Amino acid sequence: WAADSGGSTAGVWMAGTGNGQLFRSTDGAANWSELTKGAGQLPTNWETTGGDRKIVRSMASNGSGQWVVIQDARIFVSTNDGATFSEVSHGISNVNVFLGIVYTNNSYVVTYDRDDDDKIYARSASSSDLTSWSSEIDYSPIKLPATAGEIKHVRMAANNAGRVVF
Numbered sequence: 439w440a441a442d443s444g445g446s447t448a449g450v451w452m453a454g455t456g457n458g459q460l461f462r463s464t465d466g467a468a469n470w471s472e473l474t475k476g477a478g479q480l481p482t483n484w485e486t487t488g489g490d491r492k493i494v495r496s497m498a499s500n501g502s503g504q505w506v507v508i509q510d511a512r513i514f515v516s517t518n519d520g521a522t523f524s525e526v527s528h529g530i531s532n533v534n535v536f537l538g539i540v541y542t543n544n545s546y547v548v549t550y551d552r553d554d555d556d557k558i559y560a561r562s563a564s565s566s567d568l569t570s571w572s573s574e575i576d577y578s579p580i581k582l583p584a585t586a587g588e589i590k591h592v593r594m595a596a597n598n599a600g601r602v603v604f
């Protein structure tokens with residue numbers, strides 16, 4: 439599951455589950471509403487079945503009403519504080535699964551595992567263009583306490599100075 443606060447409106451929180459559910463609170467997490475495909479809040483290709491494909495892996499907000507949620511190898515964006523989402527054609531090839539996303543230093547940073555190995559890679563993109571990602575950074579020289587198959591459980595965090603930690 440994943441959860442985050444920080445929308446442009448005070449009190450907006452988003453939370454996702456391993457079952458593909460996405461929830462939104464607008465009152466500081468006191469009450470929650472599930473976003474659904476039927477209400478037009480989620481795109482029709484949002485996964486709620488299919489094993490790992492449905493897991494909401496991570497989410498981040500730029501604090502100005504934009505929320506980015508990753509689900510498997512797909513990126514979804516909201517520009518209205520999480521009220522509705524649409525899929526972004528990110529153009530990153532060979533992604534097995536996105537591992538995490540954070541917002542720092544006016545950019546989103548996404549980590550992922552490719553189809554052909556168990557290494558961690560990262561790219562960044564400006565919040566104004568989530569279809570244009572930086573060159574790939576290979577974090578395989580870093581010895582993380584994760585073995586083959588456990589890479590998808592690595593999480594990340596960031597501060598406002600651009601520092602990202604695993």
